[in-house]
Amino acid sequence: MKPIIKIDFVSDIACPWCAVGLGNLNQAMEELKDKVDFQVHFRPFELNPNMPKGGQDAIEHLMGKYGLTAEQVKVNQASIRAKALDAGFEFHPEGRKRVYNTFDSHRLLYWAAKEYDLKKQAALKAELFKTYFCLAVNLDDQKNLLDAVNRAGLDPEKAQAILDGDEFEGEVRAEEAVYTNAGISSVPSIILNDQYLLQGAQPPESFINAFEQLIQKT
Structure with missing residues (x-):
């Protein structure tokens, strides 16, 4: 029987480096799939929990957050697009237009894991990254979230009911608190077997090295 590596992938779908990290993680897991079984749990983290409906212009937001000029933001975005393409995500050439609150997306991801399975949650995570x-x-437009649900093979009617109510709000808030209380303040943060922390969009080789070390310990 192959050993199991549990992965808690703490991230936000509004984080471009989280998409890059996920793509690289997927490449690493594919490389070692014959040696180990992976259990990937996507855990919630909000970069902009206080963002109001309608969001904020993305360039304006990044300029204010990091103290950059508009030109510097565009250069950084071009660099991230190149890394995302290597990781399997073809970002929009003009970049994301606005920054949104992502709490509803996290509620849908929680639902996918709870009522379906981890594979469906992973499929929805990828589709939400692609959406944004x-x-x-627009992430505030429920139709765009429901399109992602549909592409991931989940029930859009149930997803609509979740979006219309407050289901899983408490559960998502509780999960967010677990990781912020543990000191996680940036994403992606990847926790292996509840013990080892990797932070940032690690290249596939870093993930493979960490996995091989864990395999040797089993």
Whole structure:
């Protein structure tokens, strides 16, 4: 029987480096799939929990957050697009237009894991990244979230009911608190077997090295 490596992938779908990190993680897991079984749990983290409906212009937001000029933001975005493409995500050439609150997306991801399985949660995570960074559409428009649900093979009617109510709000808030109380303040943060922390968009080789070390310990 192959050993199991549990992965808690703490991230936000509004984080481009989280998409890069996920793509690189997927490449690493594919490399070692014959040696180990992976259990990936996507955990919630909000970069902009206080963002109001309608969001904020993305360039304006990044300029204010990091003290950059508009030109510097565009240069950084071009660099991230190149790394995302290597990781399997073709970001929109003009970049995301606005920054949004992502709490509803986290509620849907929680639902996917609870009522389906981890594979469906992973499929939805990828589709939500594509919605925001590749299609660059409005996350406040429920239709765009439901399109992602549909592409991931989940029930859009149930998803609509979740979006219309407050289901899983408490559960998502509780999970967020677990990781912020543990000191996680930046994403992606990847926790292996509840013990080892990797931070940032690690290249596939770093993930492979960490996995091989864990395999040797089993």
